[in-house]
Structures are given as structure tokens and as C-alpha cells.
Amino acid sequence: MGFFGKLFGKQEKEDLDKGLEKTRQGFFSKISRAVAGKTKVDDDVLDELEQVLIASDVGVDTTIKIIERIEERVARDKYVTTAELNNLLKDEIVQLLAENNSEDDLVYDLPEGKKPYVILVVGVNGVGKTTTIGKIANKYKQQGKKIVLGAGDTFRAAAVDQLQIWADRVGCDFYSKGMEADPAAVAYETIRHAIEHEYDLAIVDTAGRLHNNKALMRELEKIKRSISKQIDGAPHEVMLVLDASTGQNAFMQATHFTKATDVSCLALTKLDGTAKGGVVIGVSDQFKIPVKYIGVGEGIDHLQEFEKKEFVNSFFIDSDLK
16 A cells, blocks of 8 residues: 555545545436336346446446346346345446556555656646646655656647646646657656756656557657666656546547557546546456546545545445445
């Protein structure tokens, strides 16, 4: 368990519950209609549940996997009531998330011997990429870490300016070569600056353009090579930021970026503004990439370390996992 996980308390729980409210209400109102008048989980109920999961943007493949697991449980237990369905569904979702979200796969406490620790952040415009970078920087700043943000999205003036604003707000350093500079050069010089000034963490932003796969791949690979010339084995993380409110479009973005580079973790933003929170489950399962952070509000402290059990408990708020 990382530093941030130790801090998951009452306020974080309240923020998570509030952030998932729209998803929860939409999901369970649909389930209630699906099982109305039913007492036993039969084929009709499972068919309805399948449609509910797909409508909640869990994704077709992941939905089929969940339904098949529930069918196996129903067949084994012979008789399962609709009153038991929530707990059954909850158990299967937790198990699914556990398969793709091992705590061993994620770094929260910066490791010894990797200084600066380098995070490369990718994602399309508008998903909350710059805001996510700022909020991550704030988390580490609260630990007393020395941080630099590299403005590698040089195609939009707003991106450079926004990152500068976040650096000032957090109280960390900022490195930029301005608009239209070569992103790979920005990344290279950001890491050189971080090494020279003994920073603990360097977070490098990238252009949020979803152009064709070959161009995207060339650009990201060039940036990664530039970073690795400064530190062997860096970047240590490639984080893909996705907007949960875009639903199935988030799956398309994940497809493009995972083809273009080795994405090691995910951040899902804007869960508080959508009823499509099921995308967290589907994207993690389909791409076999762990979710590291979820955004549950606009505040600087509303980017949470993804705790799978806490997430599912808030999704199924009437009962707690043991």
C-alpha cells in the first residue's frame, strides 16, 4: 500500500461516493427495472443485466465475461435470488478488477535509486491531462518531493500556459521551450534539468492529438528515446489519461495509444460528471492495464489513488466488502 492509500479516510470516501453518484443511480435504477417482479436469477434476468452493463459503458467483451461468470455461479449454486444478485455482481467485478490492478504493478512511493522518477503523460485534448498532472504533482509536493513539470505539449499555447499555472499553484518547478518547440527536445532538456537540480520527480506532458497511428507512434517513440538518453530505463511510467464521461470513445482512445506506446497505467477523469463510470471496469479489463488514479471532482484533492475495493463499495454503496 502506497503513501496515498494510507490516507484514504472519511473525506476520501465521501468524495468517492459523491463522484460515483450519477453512475450508481443510473446503474441501479436500470437493474431494479430489469429484476422487477422476478425472484430468481434466470436467463431473462441475465439478458437484462447484460444490457444494463453494456449501457453503463462496461464494454461488450467485459460484460460477456461478467455474465459468463455469474452464469457459472448460478449453475453451481442451483438457485440464486434476485436479492442476491447485487452481491454476486459485486464479487465478480472485484475479482475482475483484482486481475488487472495488482498493487505490485503501480508505484506510489517513489522508489530509491530512480531519481528523478520520470512519468510521461499521454492522452487527447480535453480529457483533463494537464489538470491530472497538476494534481499528481500536488500529491508528491505534499510529501516534500522536489518536482519539475515539462511542457511537452508545444502545439497549443493554452497547454503550456495551463501547465505553468498548475506549477505555480502547486509550488513546483516548470520547464518549457515555448510554443512549437520540438516535444522530444523539451522532454530531453526537462530530464537534464531534473538531473542537474536533483529533482525527485519529473512529469512530462505530451501533445493531445489523436492523429494517425503511425504519426502518433513516431512522435511518442521519439520522446521516449530522448528521455532514455538521459536516464536508462526512463520513462519509468507512461500514463494514459482518459475522460470517463466519453464512454465508448475512451475505449477508442485507449486502443490508439496502447498501439502507439507502452502504456503502463491509466488515469480516469471526470467520474463525478457522468453516469458512465462503468468504463473504469471495461477499460482496465480489455487492455490489461492497471488504473492508477480516478478523478472524482474538480478540487485539487479530488484525484484519488484507485482503490478497487473502495471503488466497488461506492458503486454498491449499500454493502461493504469484507
